[in-house]
Amino acid sequence: MTLMDAARNGKILKEFSQVAEAEGLSVERILAGLRSGRIVIVRNVVRVGVEPLGIGEGLRVKINANIGSSPEVEDLEYEVEKAKTAVKYGADTVMDLSTGGDLDNIRRRILEEVKVPIGTVPIYQAGIEAARKSKLLVDMTEDDILKVIEKHGKDGVDFMTIHAGITRETVERLQKIGRVAGIVSRGGAFLASWILRHEREN
Structure with a gap:
């Protein structure tokens, strides 16, 4: 059961109480926000x-x-x-956006050493691993990205950016309007390139 499922079923979990206390709000307020999708709680069990x-x-x-x-x-x-310096100076969360070196080892060490929620962008690793194998980032498969998402989750990553808003329709619109800067999100550009190459939906 997800935290959202629990909230929608009226079940009060310790995470809800902990967030309510940290925020100085009632548990009911947190539940209402979770139910509506306007609040999320990041924490990997x-x-x-x-x-x-x-x-x-x-x-x-x-x-x-x-x-x-x-x-x-x-x-x-x-x-x-x-990562430690960021937390020392007030970061509530840290995102590991690594694109070079041993990506698994970097992520796992950060998860081990830093005690705040850690996020990642799995498409970076999926694309980079595909590029390392075939020299083309767009050769990643659906299984490649899903395996990376699963691996990050199992490692303990608390939240992920998955670029769900990049769709075939979005890419087509962007092509028509001729933006000056194109897509400025690295992960969004990875996904848009994949969509164009394979003529498939996100």
């Missing part, structure tokens, strides 16, 4: 020592810090240090 965090309408503003390696700078300890 696999991780130990990480408090559930409420994000959404009527809650305090949260600070997210983006970190991550690149093909040019692949330094595991540096990424862990960046």
